[in-house]
Amino acid sequence: MRFVDEYRDPDLANALIQQIRSVATRRWTVMEVCGGQTHSLLRHGIDEALSDCVELIHGPGCPVCVTPAEAIDFAIGLSLEPGVLVASFGDMLRVPGSNRSLLSARADGGSVRIVYSPLDAVEIARQNVDRQVVFFAVGFETTAPSTALAVLQADRLGLENFSVLTAHVRVLPAMHAILRDPHCRVQGFLAAGHVCTVMGFRQYEELATAFRVPIVVTGFEPVDLLAGLLETVRQLEAGECRVVNGYHRAVEDEGNAQARGIVDRVYSVADAAWRGLGVIPGGGLVLRPQWSRFDAFQRFPLNRVMMSAPQPECRSGDVLTGRIRPSECPEFGVRCRPESPLGAPMVSSEGACAAYYRYRHTEPRAQS
């Protein structure tokens, strides 16, 4: 496929690996922010090919993984209400809340539908005026435009049976939180290319300067990732900390003004609870007051008490901040597996634990 296959060229990729290894005089620690990048790095064996000169640690960029259990519990509660239908992305359905997932709620008669796009949920609402359709909105700045557009469309269509349960999160504050951690080992970042298609990359300049880290915007194919790593390692070797756009074909300096404009009309920035990471200042989005009639939290005054304590053994907070590797979690591959996940990072197609299980796991770890 065009704009995909060219960036999977093995000769080019291997040449870039050699370049990185020849530039590096020591082993550097680099975090890729986005879960899609994590999967690509592991799938193509880039982490192993560079293991002597780059330690890749995996960032918080799995929105499903950081969605608070309370929001999932609320969605489950809604799905079991008469006349309510909850729609969300497929990944969201398997993630456990406090004690169960939307999928298990569906098995118990809950009304839950997988959609490819929030705009599909608008269409479902249009065709089912006798039901309340709630879109469970998760995702970073990449996804927020589609939810915001859904709200604007529902408004224009005069739909009174559509609402949004918003759990959108923002990448920049999370990177900030990681760098502020006194135990942070990150020396450079590969920034998430698709977030930057919407937001641009100027937003990172302050961060790069304040914490003296190079930040390189990259795409998701092996050649994109390797070119990003080469730039990062070059900067680290030279003692530089610049923001560089390595994903020029899709990312403009200021991002996509049309997309940002749509998000700004509907959402404003707010503090948000991230699962495993706690409350991150400015870490999420909330509907602006003029759209509160589309806010599922307001429309359905369900009891929002947690159903039970979250799984204490899940180390997702440590995984999402790069403090441990998934395989260092004692439950990895033992009690926690994709078919019986203890935590969200084992469920989501972008979760780091799922990536390790898929590409790096052979036998259950020996008990020591």
Next chain:
Amino acid sequence: MCLGVPGKVVRWIDRDPLFARAEIEFGAVRRVCHMACVLEAEVDEYVIVHAGIAIARIRADEAQRLLSELSAIAQDGSDDLAGDDSHEIR
């Protein structure tokens, strides 16, 4: 989650700013996608589609420039490659 797939704009269906839609070709598959964030995209141009909406236009000239630059790097480094295939990527 932030997965975005490049596809070619085949045909505009609706150019209303809120309900803009176009038919997009992804390899052998065609799908109708929302275009409110790329209202200026033209037929035959490529866009990146995420969660049913196009979020960016792809600049073919920049794509080509990166590949040319990287190929030059690959040429430079080709001596280093001789005899070492222990770090092949998949």
